[in-house]
Amino acid sequence: METLIEQQLLERLVALLRSESRHLLSEHGLQPVQFEALHYLSIANRYSDTPMAVTEFLGQTKGTVSQTLKVLEKKGLLKKIADVKDKRVTHLEVSQKGRKLIDQILPSPIIRAASDVMIGDEITEINSSLRTLLYKLQQANNFKSFGQCASCSHNTNKGSGDFLCGLTKEPLTTKDVELICREHELNTSLQANAKAALK
Ligand code: SF4
DSSP, rough: OOOOOOHHHHHHHHHHHHHHHHHHHHHHTTHHHHHHHHHHHBBTTTTSSHHHHHHHHHHHOOOOOHHHHHHHTTTTTTTEEEEEOTTOEEEEOOOOOHHHHHHHSSSOOOHHHHHHHHHHHHHHHHHHHHHHHHHHHHHHHTTHHHHHHEBBBEEEETTTEEEEETTTTTTTTTTTTGOOTTTOOOHHHHHHHHHHOOO
């Protein structure tokens, strides 16, 4: 019986995706990690679109992230916006140009090609296994989950498209609950239901 997740498989997958990404981004003068920051900000909620949250998500130093954000801002891919309540907080908003670039790059051609040759429920099963692997890895190592708001234990569905964040006590919209959050804590009963539905 295998007792460890095969790291070599994961490293090979990451290497293939990174190589493809480097190739696609070269004509835009961007590095994969700069694009990762841009993509993260395009799906992060209002509590998570700050330079500090990007630092946490990428696991990089503040200095490196600051350089990354400068490059993205200079290229017109994102803009800084001061928080309306606390002027010391800066939000990072992805521009139209940035969103257009993301749509152009993702999903990568190698992922599309692989998806085209999958049969039956293979894609659903692979996505489910990858989600489980990510969650277990984060849980076992006390990493932040950066999950989607809809699956957070602090999220209360008030009905009619209204939600409430139990942590901040602020209302959330249908659009908000699709975004990811640095304060996310997985609602494990939702995960169990999703697994049961796949069986
Ligand atoms: S409900 Fe959870 S994921 Fe959603 S905003 Fe609140 S803390 Fe973040």
